[in-house]
């Protein structure tokens with residue numbers, strides 16, 4: 001797990017659509033940034049201390065710059081507003097290395113379904129699939145044309161034949177997803193990213209069409225209320241030890257590990273604080289975590305060698321962390 005932060009310079013900042021800014025990030029010292037594969041995202045450390053995740057939208061063949069797009073969401077917890085109002089060209093920012101929970105899978109066909117700002121990882125996938133000569137189609141649904149970013153890139157001759165644009169206020173552009181799924185060849189992989197309602201709609205259509213769960217890939221950065229990890233009455237106190245120093249800290253029954261450690265002078269960066277983003281991911285050297293996140297896979301949970309301390313707890317009286 002490489003959690004070391006990278007300092008980047010905002011090499012370009014463009015208003016790409018209504019309420020969307022696109023940032024180009026270059027290594028502050030020059031040179032290449034870490035390579036990434038389509039579907040990867042970074043943590044962006046925002047002015048004011050918030051950390052937010054953004055998918056990389058650019059061509060993964062280029063590592064001189066990362067491209068991200070940020071939707072202004074006034075109802076959110078403040079990250080997008082800070083990004084819109086306080087980041088300017090030539091600012092220095094810190095980012096995590098790219099992480100990828102949404103990789104492309106080799107397949108006879110790929111169906112990319114983007115809702116709104118969810119186009120970002122899917123544009124990156126489309127560029128890669130097009131470069132590889134693979135069969136794919138990208139459907140990009142937006143409320144209006146004015147709110148759609150990257151229309152120029154999607155209109156490029158190499159991509160345009162693979163792209164469908166769908167706008168809520170242009171009824172003749174409506175997506176017929178059932179028809180699209182009906183003609184998808186066996187083995188097609190479906191990738192969806194967008195608002196929760198859009199993801200639910202796509203999942204419903206894909207399941208109704210008989211698409212196997214293993215062929216459906218979802219990227220999201222928010223949870224439904226019902227999915228959020230919540231404290232339970234069975235939660236008990238336990239201890240956490242830092243492997244590097246041997247120091248031991250008490251974690252009360254009613255406080256998260258990250259909060260209790262922070263109060264005692266040990267800082268672990270957090271973002272979502274509900275187990276979906278992976279920002280707080282920490283190695284476990286000894287003891288068994290009580291995993292409560294949706295970030296790690298079942299196999300990763302079973303390995304018990306890393307966990308998300310923002311929401312997870314302990315099944316053993318003590319956890320020794322790789323800190």
Ligand code: FES
Pocket residue numbers: 269270271272273274275276277278279280281293295308309310311
């Ligand atoms: S802060 Fe997002 S998973 Fe812990």
